[in-house]
Amino acid sequence: MKKIYLFLLLSILFASCKSASTAVSKKESKRENKYIVNHVIEKATDNIGVRYKAGGTTRNGYDCSGLVYTSFESENIKLPRPSYEQAKVGRIIQFNDAQKGDLIFFKTNRSKQINHVGLIVEVNSNEIKFVHSSTSKGVIISSTKEAYYQNSYVQINRVIE
Numbered sequence: 001m002k003k004i005y006l007f008l009l010l011s012i013l014f015a016s017c018k019s020a021s022t023a024v025s026k027k028e029s030k031r032e033n034k035y036i037v038n039h040v041i042e043k044a045t046d047n048i049g050v051r052y053k054a055g056g057t058t059r060n061g062y063d064c065s066g067l068v069y070t071s072f073e074s075e076n077i078k079l080p081r082p083s084y085e086q087a088k089v090g091r092i093i094q095f096n097d098a099q100k101g102d103l104i105f106f107k108t109n110r111s112k113q114i115n116h117v118g119l120i121v122e123v124n125s126n127e128i129k130f131v132h133s134s135t136s137k138g139v140i141i142s143s144t145k146e147a148y149y150q151n152s153y154v155q156i157n158r159v160i161e
Contacts, residue, residue, distance in 0.1 A: 036075050037101030044071040044119050044131045051138040062133040083117040090159035098156045106152040
């Protein structure tokens with residue numbers, strides 16, 4: 001009987017230790033993801049001023065999805081190369097739930113499919129700022145308050161939870 005009692009007592013003790021360590025790892029995971037998001041944003045914004053280059057994935061020039069692709073790759077997160085394929089990764093988020101590090105997608109110039117992507121760097125109550133590579137200005141930060149992006153907005157995806 002003593003052995004059963006001791007076994008039950010030890011089982012409860014180990015079970016409670018296990019659940020406590022899980023809570024710690026969740027907190028650690030959130031902290032780690034915040035670091036990853038900040039690093040991906042830093043990688044992208046370090047390229048502000050770099051010219052646009054179709055198919056570009058280096059400081060010699062980026063296209064929009066190339067900038068996002070290489071920024072995430074810096075944290076060993078593999079994304080597809082084209083923006084319309086990147087739009088299939090992660091979880092679609094409502095505009096009002098957007099966070100730094102989410103991807104924002106557009107259909108520009110009357111395109112029938114997604115053809116432009118940016119990386120969200122700032123979220124205010126009704127405005128999102130994102131870094132991207134525009135064909136005319138290269139890597140810049142733009143806003144969803146700009147009519148061009150308001151009219152072509154499609155969706156936001158969360159890749160890093």
